[in-house]
Amino acid sequence: MLQMPSRSATGQNRAAGGATVSIRNLCKRYNNFEAVVPTSVEIDSGDFFAIIGPSGSGKSTLLGMIAGYIDPTEGQIVVDGRDIVPEPIYRRNIGMVFQNYALFPHLSVAQNVAYPLKIRGVVKDEIARRVRESLAMVRLEAFASRKPSELSGGQQQRIALARASIYHPSILLMDEPLGALDKNLRDEMQEEIKRFQQELGATVIYVTHDQQEAAFLADRIAIMRDGAMTQIGSPRALYEQPNSRFVAEFLGEASIFPVKSASGKQAGQPCRIVLEDGTQAIIRTDEDAGPGRFACIRPERVTVGPKARDLDNSYAGTVRESLYTPGSIRYRIELNGTGSTLKVRVLPQGNTEVFETGSAVDIGWSADDMTILRE
Amino acid sequence: MNVSEKKLWAAWSRFLTGMVGAILIGFLVPILVVVAVSFQSKSYLSFPPTDFSLRWYQQFIGNDDYRSAILNSMMIGAMAAALATVAGISTALAVVRAGVPGSTIVSALSVAPAILPQIVLAIGLFPISVWLGLQGTLWAVILAHAVIGLPFPFITVCGALASYSNRIEIASMTLGANSFQTFRLITLPMIRPAVIAGFIFAFAASLDELVLALFLSSPSTRTLPLLLWEQLNFQVTPEIAAAASVILAATSLLILAATLLPRLGKDN
Numbered sequence: 001m002l003q004m005p006s007r008s009a010t011g012q013n014r015a016a017g018g019a020t021v022s023i024r025n026l027c028k029r030y031n032n033f034e035a036v037v038p039t040s041v042e043i044d045s046g047d048f049f050a051i052i053g054p055s056g057s058g059k060s061t062l063l064g065m066i067a068g069y070i071d072p073t074e075g076q077i078v079v080d081g082r083d084i085v086p087e088p089i090y091r092r093n094i095g096m097v098f099q100n101y102a103l104f105p106h107l108s109v110a111q112n113v114a115y116p117l118k119i120r121g122v123v124k125d126e127i128a129r130r131v132r133e134s135l136a137m138v139r140l141e142a143f144a145s146r147k148p149s150e151l152s153g154g155q156q157q158r159i160a161l162a163r164a165s166i167y168h169p170s171i172l173l174m175d176e177p178l179g180a181l182d183k184n185l186r187d188e189m190q191e192e193i194k195r196f197q198q199e200l201g202a203t204v205i206y207v208t209h210d211q212q213e214a215a216f217l218a219d220r221i222a223i224m225r226d227g228a229m230t231q232i233g234s235p236r237a238l239y240e241q242p243n244s245r246f247v248a249e250f251l252g253e254a255s256i257f258p259v260k261s262a263s264g265k266q267a268g269q270p271c272r273i274v275l276e277d278g279t280q281a282i283i284r285t286d287e288d289a290g291p292g293r294f295a296c297i298r299p300e301r302v303t304v305g306p307k308a309r310d311l312d313n314s315y316a317g318t319v320r321e322s323l324y325t326p327g328s329i330r331y332r333i334e335l336n337g338t339g340s341t342l343k344v345r346v347l348p349q350g351n352t353e354v355f356e357t358g359s360a361v362d363i364g365w366s367a368d369d370m371t372i373l374r375e
Numbered sequence: 376m377n378v379s380e381k382k383l384w385a386a387w388s389r390f391l392t393g394m395v396g397a398i399l400i401g402f403l404v405p406i407l408v409v410v411a412v413s414f415q416s417k418s419y420l421s422f423p424p425t426d427f428s429l430r431w432y433q434q435f436i437g438n439d440d441y442r443s444a445i446l447n448s449m450m451i452g453a454m455a456a457a458l459a460t461v462a463g464i465s466t467a468l469a470v471v472r473a474g475v476p477g478s479t480i481v482s483a484l485s486v487a488p489a490i491l492p493q494i495v496l497a498i499g500l501f502p503i504s505v506w507l508g509l510q511g512t513l514w515a516v517i518l519a520h521a522v523i524g525l526p527f528p529f530i531t532v533c534g535a536l537a538s539y540s541n542r543i544e545i546a547s548m549t550l551g552a553n554s555f556q557t558f559r560l561i562t563l564p565m566i567r568p569a570v571i572a573g574f575i576f577a578f579a580a581s582l583d584e585l586v587l588a589l590f591l592s593s594p595s596t597r598t599l600p601l602l603l604w605e606q607l608n609f610q611v612t613p614e615i616a617a618a619a620s621v622i623l624a625a626t627s628l629l630i631l632a633a634t635l636l637p638r639l640g641k642d643n
Binding site for chain 2: 067068069088089090091092093094095096098100102103104105106115116119120163164167173
């Protein structure tokens, strides 16, 4: 059996925190198509790093290169100071969880979880002990002798999680692990994955197209588009300071308007802009707010009702759509005389007034709440 | 669908049922005749049989020519099927999993021996076997039968591999298993029913193959079908019918095994 002498491949000791992952100019070209453009990113030890993006944006290709089943065209993947690109997939000691679980159908649950230890030549008694521990960690001890096909989707994914972590890999990759589950189960599994990662201490790289899932789980998120990471940051930074229209629209809801002109631009100072629809607004931002840029306002930053009159930007509006959903009230409000509508979300308090469709309302926001975006 | 269309369909389905029935009868009657003829005491092939006797079976069992021919056939069949199975699994892996360049051509070539006329293969293999110095040895027939057996394991294993995602194998490798371990512990158990079925079909194909054996064997490597053929040319006795019935029984058992064994494997 081939084994790396330099690595503790048997995973006797729990990984002391996860590995640091440094991706350097990693790219993948197929003929003339660039699936991943040269990309560099540093991921800290124990980080939960999510990669989100629409399908075909290159996120799964990136994950495949880290796992080792896709060969990069160029670049390095440096794990704890060592480039793993030349290493074959089976020597990388990376755990991976797949969307469709990829459990071995001919083996029992316990045999599936024991597999990586068996491959590493761990003695029988220790395998049995660690399989018990591992199944206890995902609370499926009772299912040890079942076949994977006898388990529900959520249970199967927990087995896959146990199998991918029983050898204490310092990196855990997950490729849309909750993609095949229904909504309620997804929420439950998110909690489970978060708890699991905290116990394991591994560095997690998590691919999903679900922005809420990424925001819930991740310390940092990278947004991919056309094979490139367009922005990397904490969920809060990405939501509150998106650097492009694409990011603002991909992560959460936003009302976005093209800017026609700006005047009095000075870093940190309020400046006046005019939107394409003629609306004037005061903003405070370091970004250049000229033509070709976009002004963006998040739905929950908009104030509706008499209080709006006191804000930097205040307008008369008409409610075009009013929707009460559990936990929030959603509106589409037209700015009178412009034809432009804004998405608005209000968190109702005990005395919050709900405006019906057609009502005339005051609407406004402060200069700090409007951001300027590139395309 | 209106009434006249319905009537048309009903007539068509009656016609098809009749056709299938006729084909089955045409196929089964000669088999029954051979079996019936073998259980009688007259020294020529007479039908319908007038008495019951195991005389020709006794003679068949006591005949050293038949004994050595059966041994040859078994040995050749087992070796040829083993070779065909190993080659079939490797080719199927290359075509379905590795997606080698020209995999369509490789597939076509692997299936070709089942479709091309065996006489062509035989004429081509003869000079090669002479050139390699294999002519007249068991190996000449074994290799030729491995070629005609190849399509069976190739087709069954291709089907098995296509029925599940290669994610399973990728998962095994991320968990630390190299290609060989992954094949032994994951791929092979998952395709086992197809491998068993392919092996049995290849074995059966070798067991009743005549044309290649005719070209490539010598008196000492004579196979059972070849001996039957020689006997038919020499003198027709019910002993041949007895031998044919034994081959028939053996082949039927193999086909039964090929259908049942993979199913048993799946349940366990």
